[in-house]
Amino acid sequence: MNIILGYACYTGYKLLTSALSDIFCLHTLRHGTCLTNFIGIQLLGIRPDLGGRQPGEAVLQKYAGNGSNEGRFFVWVDEFYKPGFVNHPCAPLVRLINCKRMHPLVKTLGPRYYAALSGAASFTIRRAPQPLRIFLQVIGGLVGILTPTIDIHCTQGDLQDSFIVDPCLVPAARYTSKPLKPWKFIGLSGVLVQGVNKELFQRISDNPLRCLKGLIKLALLAALIASIVLLFLGVMHIAAPLTLLGISHIIS
Numbered sequence: 001m002n003i004i005l006g007y008a009c010y011t012g013y014k015l016l017t018s019a020l021s022d023i024f025c026l027h028t029l030r031h032g033t034c035l036t037n038f039i040g041i042q043l044l045g046i047r048p049d050l051g052g053r054q055p056g057e058a059v060l061q062k063y064a065g066n067g068s069n070e071g072r073f074f075v076w077v078d079e080f081y082k083p084g085f086v087n088h089p090c091a092p093l094v095r096l097i098n099c100k101r102m103h104p105l106v107k108t109l110g111p112r113y114y115a116a117l118s119g120a121a122s123f124t125i126r127r128a129p130q131p132l133r134i135f136l137q138v139i140g141g142l143v144g145i146l147t148p149t150i151d152i153h154c155t156q157g158d159l160q161d162s163f164i165v166d167p168c169l170v171p172a173a174r175y176t177s178k179p180l181k182p183w184k185f186i187g188l189s190g191v192l193v194q195g196v197n198k199e200l201f202q203r204i205s206d207n208p209l210r211c212l213k214g215l216i217k218l219a220l221l222a223a224l225i226a227s228i229v230l231l232f233l234g235v236m237h238i239a240a241p242l243t244l245l246g247i248s249h250i251i252s
Contacts, residue, residue, distance in 0.1 A: 004245075011249050015221045017151065019221060020188070021153050023195075025195075025203035025207040030110070031075045034140070034144045037122070042182055042187075046073050072177055074114075074175045075176075076172060119145070123140025123141075153185060154185055155194055163175065163176045164176065224248055
């Protein structure tokens with residue numbers, strides 16, 4: 001039961017952040033990485049000078065012939081689909097990634113794929129015997145997959161000023177070479193700092209459906225909290241809270 005409560009708290013926080021991001025009409029950028037990097041980024045912010053030194057976001061870039069990625073911090077963009085990019089010739093995978101039907105999977109599995117690569121690299125001991133090295137890399141990859149995705153929130157202006165379109169995964173991904181403070185762009189504080197400003201009502205006016213989507217997420221959050229409370233009071237069966245948890249995790 002404690003595991004369910006912990007997972008519900010984490011999912012509720014993610015859902016709240018996602019809902020407010022939609023209500024404030026912000027862009028959400030996602031970055032998958034290993035556990036140690038996840039903790040470091042949450043505490044110290046985005047450090048592009050540390051990017052590209054281990055397998056991760058840099059792998060596909062290298063495959064596409066774009067060279068070294070040191071000094072770049074890569075992110076996946078939530079709303080990226082544009083007709084005409086489906087046949088982008090840069091890499092075979094792009095044709096699949098830029099398919100509109102694949103978008104919900106890409107924004108979830110894309111960061112997880114790179115988190116697994118980063119996790120495997122963080123567990124690598126180069127001088128260890130090969131069987132042990134492979135075993136540790138598998139363990140590291142699993143830890144990476146289970147590591148939460150970092151959500152970065154920004155306005156259209158910051159998206160254009162700080163994040164450059166990735167030439168390999170146009171327009172699904174971007175990268176930045178600028179250091180960014182965690183409280184200003186990451187998590188709930190990032191949403192509030194970026195979202196509450198003089199352009200807020202203009203963004204809502206320009207994107208009413210996006211704001212409505214956020215309000216629906218808040219309603220789902222309220223239902224999730226109510227179901228968890230009723231579960232612990234013994235009034236509700238566990239199936240309902242688990243269903244709401246699954247839905248909340250997917251849409252957040």
